[in-house]
Amino acid sequence: KNEVEQSPQNLTAQEGEFITINCSYSVGISALHWLQQHPGGGIVSLFMLSSGKKKHGRLIATINIQEKHSSLHITASHPRDSAVYICAVKEDSGGGADGLTFGKGTHLIIQP
């Protein structure tokens, strides 16, 4: 079973700072997801990666399959980016279950 570790668990930064959240996992995967969860709100998918890098607005996600590691970057951070960011992986299960295994999340607070 995959172990998904995120760091840091909590991060407080000032508006405008460059933010990096890291995720590592233990076994082979077919896809990695970065998700955003606002307090009291549902979960929104930000990225799904199987290799390389993806960019959407101020968000960038990278993955290194060999090192079993992914990072989520936020450029020019803004208070509205404050949320819990969750890394989740879909194991390469060869046709078995497809449910995601989630990290515990990184609680990000951007102060004005």
Add this chain to the structure above:
Amino acid sequence: EAGVAQSPRYKIIEKRQSVAFWCNPISGHATLYWYQQILGQGPKLLIQFQNNGVVDDSQLPKDRFSAERLKGVDSTLKIQPAKLEDSAVYLCASSFSRGDTDTQYFGPGTRLTVL
């Protein structure tokens, strides 16, 4: 496009009572997931359906939890009897298929408090 619908949004019950949650996935999505998210933790998969069949329920506490998706569309998750440790947010998600490139879309969740 309507998102994943869940009801109720909040439920408070006493231990040993029963409770049921409902999920209506995005139209046309064949795969449906139920997750349990305990406060301060990431979600944990309870059960995955493909149409009306169960793909994985290995982490579902079957002595008290049950789920069904009889017509392959909406789904119900039941807890009977509830325990204090069942207090959590229950999230439903759906995806078009089981492919690696299929995004899972999450509902708003049902927050259960067991007293």
